[in-house]
Amino acid sequence: MTLAKATLKERTFILMAARTHTASLSERPDKREAILAAALELFAERGFHGTAVPLVAEKAGVGAGTIYRYFESKEALVNALYQQWKGVMLQSILLDFPHEAPIRGQFHAFWRRMFGFAQEHPQAFAFLQLHHHAPYLDARSIALEEASHQPARALFEETRKQQITKDVPPDILIAIVFGAFIGVARAAQEHRFALDEATLDQAEACVWEAIRR
Amino acid sequence: MTLAKATLKERTFILMAARTHTASLSERPDKREAILAAALELFAERGFHGTAVPLVAEKAGVGAGTIYRYFESKEALVNALYQQWKGVMLQSILLDFPHEAPIRGQFHAFWRRMFGFAQEHPQAFAFLQLHHHAPYLDARSIALEEASHQPARALFEETRKQQITKDVPPDILIAIVFGAFIGVARAAQEHRFALDEATLDQAEACVWEAIRR
Amino acid sequence: MTLAKATLKERTFILMAARTHTASLSERPDKREAILAAALELFAERGFHGTAVPLVAEKAGVGAGTIYRYFESKEALVNALYQQWKGVMLQSILLDFPHEAPIRGQFHAFWRRMFGFAQEHPQAFAFLQLHHHAPYLDARSIALEEASHQPARALFEETRKQQITKDVPPDILIAIVFGAFIGVARAAQEHRFALDEATLDQAEACVWEAIRR
Amino acid sequence: MTLAKATLKERTFILMAARTHTASLSERPDKREAILAAALELFAERGFHGTAVPLVAEKAGVGAGTIYRYFESKEALVNALYQQWKGVMLQSILLDFPHEAPIRGQFHAFWRRMFGFAQEHPQAFAFLQLHHHAPYLDARSIALEEASHQPARALFEETRKQQITKDVPPDILIAIVFGAFIGVARAAQEHRFALDEATLDQAEACVWEAIRR
DNA sequence: CATGAATGAGTTTTCATTCAT
DNA sequence: GATGAATGAAAACTCATTCAT
Numbered sequence: 001m002t003l004a005k006a007t008l009k010e011r012t013f014i015l016m017a018a019r020t021h022t023a024s025l026s027e028r029p030d031k032r033e034a035i036l037a038a039a040l041e042l043f044a045e046r047g048f049h050g051t052a053v054p055l056v057a058e059k060a061g062v063g064a065g066t067i068y069r070y071f072e073s074k075e076a077l078v079n080a081l082y083q084q085w086k087g088v089m090l091q092s093i094l095l096d097f098p099h100e101a102p103i104r105g106q107f108h109a110f111w112r113r114m115f116g117f118a119q120e121h122p123q124a125f126a127f128l129q130l131h132h133h134a135p136y137l138d139a140r141s142i143a144l145e146e147a148s149h150q151p152a153r154a155l156f157e158e159t160r161k162q163q164i165t166k167d168v169p170p171d172i173l174i175a176i177v178f179g180a181f182i183g184v185a186r187a188a189q190e191h192r193f194a195l196d197e198a199t200l201d202q203a204e205a206c207v208w209e210a211i212r213r
Numbered sequence: 214m215t216l217a218k219a220t221l222k223e224r225t226f227i228l229m230a231a232r233t234h235t236a237s238l239s240e241r242p243d244k245r246e247a248i249l250a251a252a253l254e255l256f257a258e259r260g261f262h263g264t265a266v267p268l269v270a271e272k273a274g275v276g277a278g279t280i281y282r283y284f285e286s287k288e289a290l291v292n293a294l295y296q297q298w299k300g301v302m303l304q305s306i307l308l309d310f311p312h313e314a315p316i317r318g319q320f321h322a323f324w325r326r327m328f329g330f331a332q333e334h335p336q337a338f339a340f341l342q343l344h345h346h347a348p349y350l351d352a353r354s355i356a357l358e359e360a361s362h363q364p365a366r367a368l369f370e371e372t373r374k375q376q377i378t379k380d381v382p383p384d385i386l387i388a389i390v391f392g393a394f395i396g397v398a399r400a401a402q403e404h405r406f407a408l409d410e411a412t413l414d415q416a417e418a419c420v421w422e423a424i425r426r
Numbered sequence: 427m428t429l430a431k432a433t434l435k436e437r438t439f440i441l442m443a444a445r446t447h448t449a450s451l452s453e454r455p456d457k458r459e460a461i462l463a464a465a466l467e468l469f470a471e472r473g474f475h476g477t478a479v480p481l482v483a484e485k486a487g488v489g490a491g492t493i494y495r496y497f498e499s500k501e502a503l504v505n506a507l508y509q510q511w512k513g514v515m516l517q518s519i520l521l522d523f524p525h526e527a528p529i530r531g532q533f534h535a536f537w538r539r540m541f542g543f544a545q546e547h548p549q550a551f552a553f554l555q556l557h558h559h560a561p562y563l564d565a566r567s568i569a570l571e572e573a574s575h576q577p578a579r580a581l582f583e584e585t586r587k588q589q590i591t592k593d594v595p596p597d598i599l600i601a602i603v604f605g606a607f608i609g610v611a612r613a614a615q616e617h618r619f620a621l622d623e624a625t626l627d628q629a630e631a632c633v634w635e636a637i638r639r
Numbered sequence: 640m641t642l643a644k645a646t647l648k649e650r651t652f653i654l655m656a657a658r659t660h661t662a663s664l665s666e667r668p669d670k671r672e673a674i675l676a677a678a679l680e681l682f683a684e685r686g687f688h689g690t691a692v693p694l695v696a697e698k699a700g701v702g703a704g705t706i707y708r709y710f711e712s713k714e715a716l717v718n719a720l721y722q723q724w725k726g727v728m729l730q731s732i733l734l735d736f737p738h739e740a741p742i743r744g745q746f747h748a749f750w751r752r753m754f755g756f757a758q759e760h761p762q763a764f765a766f767l768q769l770h771h772h773a774p775y776l777d778a779r780s781i782a783l784e785e786a787s788h789q790p791a792r793a794l795f796e797e798t799r800k801q802q803i804t805k806d807v808p809p810d811i812l813i814a815i816v817f818g819a820f821i822g823v824a825r826a827a828q829e830h831r832f833a834l835d836e837a838t839l840d841q842a843e844a845c846v847w848e849a850i851r852r
Numbered sequence: 853c854a855t856g857a858a859t860g861a862g863t864t865t866t867c868a869t870t871c872a873t
Numbered sequence: 874g875a876t877g878a879a880t881g882a883a884a885a886c887t888c889a890t891t892c893a894t
Contacts, residue, residue, distance in 0.1 A: 031875090046348065049262030053868055054877090063876035065870075074868065135259060168415045175400035176393040176419055183392015184385060192384045202381045206389055210423035244858085266885060276859040281886065457879090472774060475688030479864060489880040494865065561685065594841045597831045598823060602845055605822015606815040613814035628807045632815055636849035670854090692889055693856090702855035704891075713889065855894085863887065870880080 032070045034060040039081055044127040048078050048136060075136050082131055082141045085124040090148055092117040103164050104208070106155065111181070111204045118185040119195070125185065152178070156211075165211045173211045180207045245283045247273040252294055257340040261291050261349060288349050295344055295354045298337040303361055305330040316377050317421070319368065324394070324417045331398040332408070338398065365391070378424045386424045393420045458496045460486040465507055470553040474504055474562060501562050508557055508567045511550040516574055518543040529590050530634070532581065537607070537630045544611040545621070551611065578604070591637045599637045606633045671709045673699040678720055683766040687717050687775060714775050721770055721780045724763040729787055731756040742803050743847070745794065750820070750843045757824040758834070764824065791817070804850045812850045819846045 038060035042051040053074055057064040071077040093113045098106060118125040131137065132145070156170035165173055184203050188195035251273035255264040266287055270277040284290040306326045311319060331338040344350065345358070369383040378386055397416050401408035464485035468477040479500055483490040497503040519539045524532060544551040557563065558571070582596040591599055610629050614621035677699035681690040692713055696703040710716040732752045737745060757764040770776065771784070795809040804812055823842050827834035 047260055047262055049260060050348075052866080057877090064868090064878095065876055066874085068869070069874070135263075166415075166419060168419060169406055169412070171400060171405045172397060172412065172416050173419070175396040175405070176416065176423075177396075179392040179394065179396015179399075180389040180423070181392065182396065183388040183390075186392075187384060187388035192388070193382055199382070199385065202379075203385050203389065206379060206381060206386070206423045210389075210393070210419045265883080277885095278859055278861095278887075279857080282857070287885065473686060473688060475686060476774075478862080490864095491866075491880055491882095492878080495878070500864065561689075592841075592845060594845060595832055595838070597826060598838065598842050599845070601822040601826035601831070602819040602842065602849075603822075605818040605820065605825075606849070607818065609814040609816075609818015609821065610811060612818075613810060618810045618814070619808055625808070625811065628805075629811050629815065632805060632807060632812070632849045636815075636819070636845045691887080696856090703857095703889090704855050705853085707890070708853075855892100857891105857893095859888100859891080861888095861890105864885085866884065867880100867882095869882105870878105871876100872878095873876080 031060070031062055031066060034062060035067055035070055035077070036081055036084060039077055040085070040123050040127055043078065043081065044123040044130065047130060048074075048134065075138070078131065078134075078136060079138045079141050081127065082137060083144055085121070085128055086141070086144050086148060088121070088124065089117050089128065092120075094151060103159050103162065107208060108204065110152075110155075111207070112200070114181055115185065115195070115200060118189075122189050126189070129182065129186075149174070159211075163213060166213050168211075176210055177207055180210070244273070244275055244279060247275065248280055248283055248290070249294055249297065252290055253298070253336050253340055256291060256294065257336040257343060260343060261287075261347065288351070291344065291347075291349060292351045292354050294340065295350060296357055298334070298341055299354070299357050299361060301334070301337065302330050302341065305333075307364060316372050316375065320421060321417065323365075323368070324420070325413070327394055328398060328408070328413060331394075331402075335402050339402075342395065342399075362387075372424075376426060379426050381424075389423055390420055393423070457486075457488055457492060460488065461493055461496055461503070462507055462510065465503055466511070466549050466553055469504060469507065470549040470556060473556060474500075474560065501564070504557065504560075504562060505564045505567050507553065508563060509570055511547070511554055512567070512570050512574060514547070514550065515543050515554065518546075520577060529585050529588065533634060534630065536578075536581075537633070538626070540607055541611060541621070541626055544607075544615075548615050552615070555608065555612075575600075585637075589639060592639050594637075602636055603633055606636070670699075670701055670705060673701060674706055674709055674716070675720055675723065678716055679724070679762050679766055682717060682720065683762040683769060686769060687713075687773065714777070717770065717773075717775060718777045718780050720766065721776060722783055724760070724767055725780070725783050725787060727760070727763065728756050728767065731759075733790060742798050742801065746847060747843065749791075749794075750846070751839070753820055754824065754834070754839055757820075757828075761828055765828075768821065768825075788813070802852060805852050807850075815849055816846055819849070 035056065039051075039056045042056055042059060053067060054064045056077075057067055060067075067077065071080060093110065097113075098109050101109065137145070152174050153170060156165065156173050159165040160167070160170055160173075180203075184195075187193065193199065248269065252264075252269045255269055255272060266280055267277045269290075270280055273280075280290065284293060306323065310326075311322050314322065350358070365387050366383060369378065369386050372378040373380070373383055373386075393416075397408075400406065406412065461482065465477075465482045468482055468485060479493055480490045482503075483493055486493075493503065497506060519536065523539075524535050527535065563571070578600050579596060582591065582599050585591040586593070586596055586599075606629075610621075613619065619625065674695065678690075678695045681695055681698060692706060693703045695716075696706055699706075706716065710719060732749065736752075737748050740748065776784070791813050792809060795804065795812050798804040799806070799809055799812075819842075823834075826832065832838065
């Protein structure tokens, strides 16, 4: 079984899961989107418990009661938000991923796509970081979170078999790569340095050195 | 000017700053410590806004009012906690640091000490991660946070001058190293793998490869 | 410059100041009025610190939280109340005051109007007495209080110039007249005697004797 | 029955009542006095409910618990204070009162003694004003308060019989005289004018005019 | 006796959620 | 559907009172 085939089913599952609650019913979508956008901004900045629902409503330009027409509760709202953006993130990375390319090229694609997401949606990136493992995430959010590890795990399993990466447990390599990614992305967002293409390539080269045999 | 001398003053400043509010008044320390311990556990798990003061009191085994005898407000409590543990972390890393050792040895010391702290005080580690850049941190907490970057920055600046590490902006190397550290420590705490000495050395070797020339 | 002209501006200022915060926003007024009425009764009886907010809410027939939709804080509530009733009192006395009448007639008008207010609004009268100079009164309340002295001061200054009243500092005459007024009004409210028109006229005659030359 | 005899019994009762709780047990009196002095100052300034017991303790230079060795509760403390100062005030006025002097002389004595008390003990004067009719005053305080009206009532009853004062209900004359007294004393304490002997005499003359036939 | 640290009931205030309009 | 005024449960915080020292 090849990697491409192995992850295809998973990918499909993940993307469908992410969609489910995002664009479902025939509610006018603009208000729903406005609420999600406002919540994203506020939850990313002040956290879930630190953000009052009427504040979300105000920023979304809707009445406070309206939020409850689109989401059952504040918890349902965070979870919808989490699932939405986790889904977007996964799509950004996995859609048309060059599974047939050489491993180094796949790594480059991975790296670029992750940064692409973090730079295009800095608030979503911060939100996902902050709400990682929060106790109010529901089963679906947690399942999505866990499922999102699979593709990387499969890729690194494969690279190790091919003796491209170091002879180190894949989970450690994953932790190093994702950790480094998050570190660089956060530092860039905190304006510690400009993250142009050249710098991004430098960082990528460093991280590749970390894991390659 | 050598690295050892350069950081000595800073170290001293940082450690003193960290101490100032931690072990100040001559109040009987057991209740204060119990409150701090309870707050650490709860804030790390549920966040600042997600934790009610009476819950902290109950876990500390004191009355709710008692917390306000030791801390002016809930905010003062988080800040005391932040400063305490940031201080402990800095001490764990910097106390008797082998500034005169070869760079690779210094890196090893750094890596080992950071993990030592994260493993000895997993809740404190989680707490510091979660409350990084929270809007309720006061000036002292923020100053301490910023000061805590200095030693690493000085070390990496120096290694680059000596052409030991890659010709890459030090901030990026720092982001990679700390990011990878956090990734590995978190993954280990989430029980994705055992973090014995051998594994730790493997991870360290990987990260060194990332930055060495 | 005549008295009428001298006090006209002041009167206008005072009445406008009193209005400003009293009938401002377009909130449905009934709840606001119910809260103010309940607060008046309770603050007059038990004082500011002696009255819990939920008690005001209960007496007003609203939820406790509702009070904070209309008033920023308990302090804001007392101040609104103080300004409202000080304003009403000033209006009762000054509106269409017969500035052109002979002095004795002006004194009669003053006396009658003050008693009119105290008898029509005994709780407001008690409230204003009790909260005179309280430390939680804000700048506007204090300004209104101080401004409210002006008309009487101007009147007594004038009477002294015309040698109608005794050659005694006006502030003392004012203190005697207002003190006697408060004494009589309070005694009447404590049911020490009926305050019919005849009795009121007797008291007025006594006080006029106190100040007239 | 002469006035002197009529009030003698009452006076005795009043003064004894006032003493009862003031200097009774063999407790060291200095702490008790310190507590009463501190409470007087704070209650006069901030009211009963606005003053925290530990604040009284701090100002008195004793431990918070100590207050409860001398007074059963905060309410007991206000009542002791009220009774103490009402007693002192009555003594100041009634002790060696020239009952045999001509009425005008008695009025002069009354006036001077009341002002003497208000000026010697401005905080006690303010305290008694503020706590007049407070719901936490106990039966003894209320009885003392009511008894304190008797001497004046008897005096004014008598003067009316002798046709010295106006043919007006004595309670109204009392209300005018006490009201004017409070008005002048308060105005003086608020520094609206200096209250030297000459001014005091002027005010007295005014008030006498108010009531004399 | 004197204390003051400790407490929990009570205070002011906030906020997720509802529901009449 | 949409609203936002209204709410009461729960939050942060205070304070009269107690009790071990």
